[in-house]
Amino acid sequence: MVSRRPSPPYKVRLQKYLASCGLGSRRACERLIADGRVAVDGATVSEQGVTVDPDRQTVAVDGKPVAPEPLCYLLLNKPAGYVCTSRDPEGRDTFLDLLPSDLPRVFSVGRLDQYSEGLLLITNDGALANRLLHPRHEVLKVYQALVERALSRSELRAMEKGIEDRGELLRAHSIRMLRRVREGVPYEITLGEGRNRHIRRMFEALSVRVLRLRRVRVGPLSLGRLKPGESRALTDPELRRLKRQAGS
Numbered sequence: 001m002v003s004r005r006p007s008p009p010y011k012v013r014l015q016k017y018l019a020s021c022g023l024g025s026r027r028a029c030e031r032l033i034a035d036g037r038v039a040v041d042g043a044t045v046s047e048q049g050v051t052v053d054p055d056r057q058t059v060a061v062d063g064k065p066v067a068p069e070p071l072c073y074l075l076l077n078k079p080a081g082y083v084c085t086s087r088d089p090e091g092r093d094t095f096l097d098l099l100p101s102d103l104p105r106v107f108s109v110g111r112l113d114q115y116s117e118g119l120l121l122i123t124n125d126g127a128l129a130n131r132l133l134h135p136r137h138e139v140l141k142v143y144q145a146l147v148e149r150a151l152s153r154s155e156l157r158a159m160e161k162g163i164e165d166r167g168e169l170l171r172a173h174s175i176r177m178l179r180r181v182r183e184g185v186p187y188e189i190t191l192g193e194g195r196n197r198h199i200r201r202m203f204e205a206l207s208v209r210v211l212r213l214r215r216v217r218v219g220p221l222s223l224g225r226l227k228p229g230e231s232r233a234l235t236d237p238e239l240r241r242l243k244r245q246a247g248s
Contacts, residue, residue: 011051011052011053012051012052012053012054013049013050013051014029014033014038014040014045014050014051014052014059015029015030015033015048016029017052017054017059017068018032018033018038018059018061018066019126020068020069021059021066021067021068021069022068022069022104022105022124023061023066024105030048032061033045033046033047033048033050034046034048037061037062038059038060038061039059039060039061039063040052040057040058040059040060041057041058042058042060054067054068069104069105069124070104071123071124071125072103072104072106072122072123072124072125073121073122073123073125073233073234073239074099074103074106074121074122074123074231074232074233074234075119075120075121075122075221075223075226075231075232075233075234076095076098076099076108076119076120076121076122076226076230076231077117077118077119077120077223077226077227077228077229077230077231078095078098078112078116078117078118078119078120078228079098079117079228079229080114080115080116080117081093081114081115082094082095082097082098082114083095083113083114084108084111084112084120086107092114095108095120095122098229098231099122099231100231104124105124106122106123106124107122107123107124107129108120108121108122109121109122109123109128109129109132109133109218110132110133110141110194110218112215113197113200115213116200116213116214116215117212117213117214117215117228118143118213118214118215118216118223119215119216119217119218119221119222119223119226120215121218121221121242122231128242128243128246131246131247132218132219132242132246135192135193137245137246137247138192138193139218139219139245139246140173140190140191140192140217140218140219141190141191141194141215141217141218141219142188142189142190142215142216142217142218143188143189143190143191143199143213143214143215143216144178144186144187144188144189144212144213144214144216145186145187145189145199145203145210145212145213145214146181146183146184146185146186146210146211146212146213147184147185147186147187147203147208147209147210147211148184148185148208148209148211149184149185149208150177150185151175151177151185151187151206151208155206155208156175158206159171159172159175159189159202159206160172160173160174160175163201163202163205163206165201165202165204165205166201168195170195170198170201170202170205171192171193172189172190172191172199172202173190173191173192174189174190175187175188175189175190176188183211184211184212199213200213219241219242219245219246220238220241220242220245221234221238221242
């Protein structure tokens with residue numbers, strides 16, 4: 001879903017406005033200002049902290065006027081083998097390789113490791129992304145993990161109570177076994193707060209090998225019938241539910 005970006009407030013910091021125009025992170029935009037590449041109403045600005053009124057002033061970078069990009073909201077079913085970074089120094093395929101080429105500058109809300117699959121929310125709405133990732137909103141994420149053996153009752157309790165690993169307490173909001181299959185034992189795991197390789201690290205701490213890991217739901221959004229590598233725009237009702245859950 002691509003929608004019209006709301007008008008910026010009456011006064012907005014210049015680096016924040018530049019970031020909303022798709023020119024990079026705020027820090028990258030601060031470098032543009034420091035390098036003297038940004039002008040407001042024809043006058044070069046090189047100091048930080050300047051505010052602008054985009055409705056009344058013209059902002060240009062390298063002599064070309066800039067304007068905010070439309071907001072974009074997509075669901076992507078990431079296959080294994082792709083990384084969730086915009087640029088990878090190792091030359092691996094990234095999630096951007098799976099998306100239409102005419103999108104504005106976007107990023108993934110949260111990450112899946114290279115070997116994990118499933119639902120990724122893709123957007124350029126930084127404010128919504130920050131709210132979704134903040135622990136106080138506890139946006140639940142549901143995963144399906146195929147592992148090599150069944151867990152004991154004590155191991156299930158440990159995952160819900162919390163397993164300490166490298167100074168972090170890793171906890172599952174809930175975990176339940178699904179119908180067993182020939183390839184292994186499937187579990188559905190719900191997380192309230194996700195850390196780097198959260199589920200894999202919990203199973204590793206229990207000496208259980210993960211054969212496949214897939215995220216199927218984030219808050220009100222579900223993977224549904226979206227095939228690996230496919231993406232689609234969020235519907236208006238999905239976006240409203242997502243924003244409501246994020247407290248906006």
